[in-house]
Amino acid sequence: MKLSAYRITANKLRTTRIMDVKTENSNVKTFTFKDKECAKAMPGQFLMLWIPGVDEIPLSILDVEEDGIVSIVVKKVGEATEALHKMRVGETVGVRGPFGNSFTLNKGKVLLVGGGTGITPLLFLTKKYASKPAKLVFVIGAKTREELLFVDELEKLGEGNLIVTTEDGSYGIKCLATMPVEALLTKERFDMVYTCGPERMMLEVLNLAEKHGIVLEASLERLMKCAIGLCGSCVIGKYRVCIDGPVFTASQLEEVKAEFGVSKRDFNGAKIPI
Numbered sequence: 301m302k303l304s305a306y307r308i309t310a311n312k313l314r315t316t317r318i319m320d321v322k323t324e325n326s327n328v329k330t331f332t333f334k335d336k337e338c339a340k341a342m343p344g345q346f347l348m349l350w351i352p353g354v355d356e357i358p359l360s361i362l363d364v365e366e367d368g369i370v371s372i373v374v375k376k377v378g379e380a381t382e383a384l385h386k387m388r389v390g391e392t393v394g395v396r397g398p399f400g401n402s403f404t405l406n407k408g409k410v411l412l413v414g415g416g417t418g419i420t421p422l423l424f425l426t427k428k429y430a431s432k433p434a435k436l437v438f439v440i441g442a443k444t445r446e447e448l449l450f451v452d453e454l455e456k457l458g459e460g461n462l463i464v465t466t467e468d469g470s471y472g473i474k475c476l477a478t479m480p481v482e483a484l485l486t487k488e489r490f491d492m493v494y495t496c497g498p499e500r501m502m503l504e505v506l507n508l509a510e511k512h513g514i515v516l517e518a519s520l521e522r523l524m525k526c527a528i529g530l531c532g533s534c535v536i537g538k539y540r541v542c543i544d545g546p547v548f549t550a551s552q553l554e555e556v557k558a559e560f561g562v563s564k565r566d567f568n569g570a571k572i573p574i
């Protein structure tokens with residue numbers, strides 16, 4: 301299919317009904333619905349979810365199934381996400397997408413570093429790796445035990461392949477997620493690093509990967525409205541995160557280092573610190 305035709309299909313708003321809602325913790329829920337277009341998504345891609353009467357927001361895709369079932373993980377942070385958290389099975393939402401690029405699959409030894417809901421596209425990626433000859437090590441970090449997501453799911457990676465950190469020490473190692481990353485990269489040779497989460501964490505992971513000469517891909521978040529590269533809300537340097545990303549390589553991040561982990565645009569287009 302030609303790219304233009306693909307975009308027109310993906311960008312058409314479809315309505316669908318919420319099929320399942322799972323509470324992950326007091327601020328995070330997983331929602332499941334049917335959408336044939338988004339079910340074609342690859343790890344790293346996102347969708348725009350319209351919450352009727354409230355807003356339309358970008359969300360990473362957690363998983364897709366062959367029968368068109370799609371799931372997303374949503375943290376309650378403001379008006380739209382709070383309204384979505386109040387919605388129940390059977391209620392209608394709108395969907396556009398999937399949008400953006402996706403992570404590149406590699407061979408060998410792979411390190412994944414996720415913070416908060418940033419773990420979502422990385423978890424999807426681990427499923428794609430299931431059929432690849434690769435060894436996966438996953439580092440997840442959160443402020444507290446309550447905020448840790450999908451630990452049970454990730455434990456399936458096997459003993460020693462999941463490292464959990466919390467800032468308050470309520471679970472796993474008491475430190476930032478970047479601490480074990482530094483130790484791992486110093487001790488072992490990895491072929492690829494993927495990261496998604498708070499931007500300062502990703503900047504630190506980028507610096508560590510570059511220090512050890514390892515290929516990196518990071519998934520970025522910016523304010524997004526159109527999702528098709530027209531409005532410019534998500535601009536970082538010469539890139540528009542919605543169509544040039546959200547996944548960026550280390551060399552692309554080097555080009556935008558004046559803004560990566562430093563600033564982003566607010567709803568008025570003004571640059572604000574991260």
Ligand SMILES: Cc1cc2nc3c(=O)[nH]c(=O)nc-3n(C[C@H](O)[C@H](O)[C@H](O)COP(=O)(O)OP(=O)(O)OC[C@H]3O[C@@H](n4cnc5c(N)ncnc54)[C@H](O)[C@@H]3O)c2cc1C
Nearest residue numbers: 357358359360373374375378379380381417521522523524
């Ligand atoms: C590519 C991408 C993937 C994302 N994936 C997830 C995910 O898997 N799970 C998840 O919980 N959140 C995800 N987000 C963030 C999510 O879009 C925002 O939390 C949501 O838009 C907030 O809306 P609100 O009305 O509840 O909050 P608001 O009251 O509008 O704002 C609260 C905070 O969210 C930020 N925000 C608001 N609107 C947007 C927007 N349109 N784009 C980006 N940030 C915004 C604001 O800067 C502010 O810090 C993703 C964002 C992007 C760009």
